[in-house]
Amino acid sequence: MQRLTIRRPDDWHLHLRDGAMLRAMAPESARHFGRAIIMPNLVPPVVTGAQAAAYRDRILAALPDDADFTPLMTLYLTEDTDPDDVASAADAGIVTAVKLYPAGATTNSASGVRDFDKVRGVLERMAEIGLPLCVHGEVVDADIDIFDREAVFIDRVLDPLRRATPGLRVVMEHITTRQGVDYARAGGPDLGATITTHHLVINRNAILVGGIKPHYYCLPVAKREEHRLALRAAATSGDAAFFLGTDSAPHSDPAKEQACGCAGCFTATNTLSILAEVFEQEDALDRLESFASLNGPAFYRLPVNEATVTLQKGEPVVYPVKIASGEGPVTVFDPMMPLHWRVM
Numbered sequence: 001m002q003r004l005t006i007r008r009p010d011d012w013h014l015h016l017r018d019g020a021m022l023r024a025m026a027p028e029s030a031r032h033f034g035r036a037i038i039m040p041n042l043v044p045p046v047v048t049g050a051q052a053a054a055y056r057d058r059i060l061a062a063l064p065d066d067a068d069f070t071p072l073m074t075l076y077l078t079e080d081t082d083p084d085d086v087a088s089a090a091d092a093g094i095v096t097a098v099k100l101y102p103a104g105a106t107t108n109s110a111s112g113v114r115d116f117d118k119v120r121g122v123l124e125r126m127a128e129i130g131l132p133l134c135v136h137g138e139v140v141d142a143d144i145d146i147f148d149r150e151a152v153f154i155d156r157v158l159d160p161l162r163r164a165t166p167g168l169r170v171v172m173e174h175i176t177t178r179q180g181v182d183y184a185r186a187g188g189p190d191l192g193a194t195i196t197t198h199h200l201v202i203n204r205n206a207i208l209v210g211g212i213k214p215h216y217y218c219l220p221v222a223k224r225e226e227h228r229l230a231l232r233a234a235a236t237s238g239d240a241a242f243f244l245g246t247d248s249a250p251h252s253d254p255a256k257e258q259a260c261g262c263a264g265c266f267t268a269t270n271t272l273s274i275l276a277e278v279f280e281q282e283d284a285l286d287r288l289e290s291f292a293s294l295n296g297p298a299f300y301r302l303p304v305n306e307a308t309v310t311l312q313k314g315e316p317v318v319y320p321v322k323i324a325s326g327e328g329p330v331t332v333f334d335p336m337m338p339l340h341w342r343v344m
């Protein structure tokens with residue numbers, strides 16, 4: 001196959017940031033994606049419906065005039081979140097999901113949840129109204145090895161939480177393990193999982209072999225090769241539980257290249273070419289549309305995009321190494337392989 005036309009994809013997990021970084025990043029996602037679930041981990045976080053509406057306006061203002069891109073907003077769940085505010089923001093169409101960060105698990109998660117009993121009321125209301133909960137699934141206990149934090153979270157937190165809140169619709173965000181794949185696959189129609197572009201490409205060697213490579217460091221951290229293979233099998237299977245969430249997470253180069261560098265891989269710019277390469281390697285190009293354009297809207301009960309995008313195979317496509325932003329350059333994820341699929 002030399003040409004592939006699919007429905008315009010969506011990104012079901014995206015960090016656009018704010019201010020000068022937002023202005024640089026919005027066009028990168030709007031170029032190829034129709035919609036994106038916008039993560040609320042700003043400083044301070046997006047916790048109320050009013051803040052989500054204001055952030056949506058800032059995103060819309062940062063888009064190029066001819067953009068065909070709809071930001072789908074999320075609220076950052078805190079122990080003080082008001083169930084009525086969540087319900088009215090959902091009812092007004094301002095928010096599409098609520099995001100759960102265990103406190104301390106990742107970038108800007110300090111306001112996240114420590115005591116799950118304190119958010120029980122919000123979760124029950126969300127189950128009633130069918131509003132999805134997007135979950136950063138890692139425990140933060142110091143005695144749990146960082147490579148085990150996702151698997152332990154599933155057993156100790158996610159599974160009990162889902163059993164305690166029947167009907168709650170959950171997206172396991174950026175799964176990185178075989179255990180995550182297995183749990184999502186068996187979870188029924190109220191459970192979905194996003195998979196990032198970079199976790200389909202790298203295993204933990206990318207971060208550590210031949211020197212420490214900060215641009216491959218993200219959370220959840222990339223795992224062993226067996227887990228990458230499980231993610232590739234899941235993404236290319238066509239199973240409706242799995243859909244694209246790039247977790248494209250820009251940080252300026254100075255913020256990443258330092259003694260304590262930030263977590264996040266920036267993939268918005270070249271994701272579609274990378275995915276086409278990965279799906280071709282897995283002999284699954286015919287399932288790229290399910291993963292990138294169909295399964296996500298089905299989970300979120302939204303229509304699929306009417307527009308299409310065409311990819312064409314040819315000489316390797318060269319993407320910029322860095323995207324300039326008012327906060328400094330942002331390095332584009334290097335997949336360490338030639339990309340033969342160009343987005344037309």
Ligand SMILES: NC(=O)N[C@@H](CC(=O)O)C(=O)O
Nearest residue numbers: 015106107218219249263264
């Ligand atoms: N994925 C990351 O490594 N970083 C994300 C936060 C997150 O999604 O956990 C960020 O906001 O930078």
Ligand SMILES: [Zn+2]
Nearest residue numbers: 106136219220
């Ligand atoms: Zn996360």
Ligand SMILES: [Zn+2]
Nearest residue numbers: 013039247249
């Ligand atoms: Zn993220």
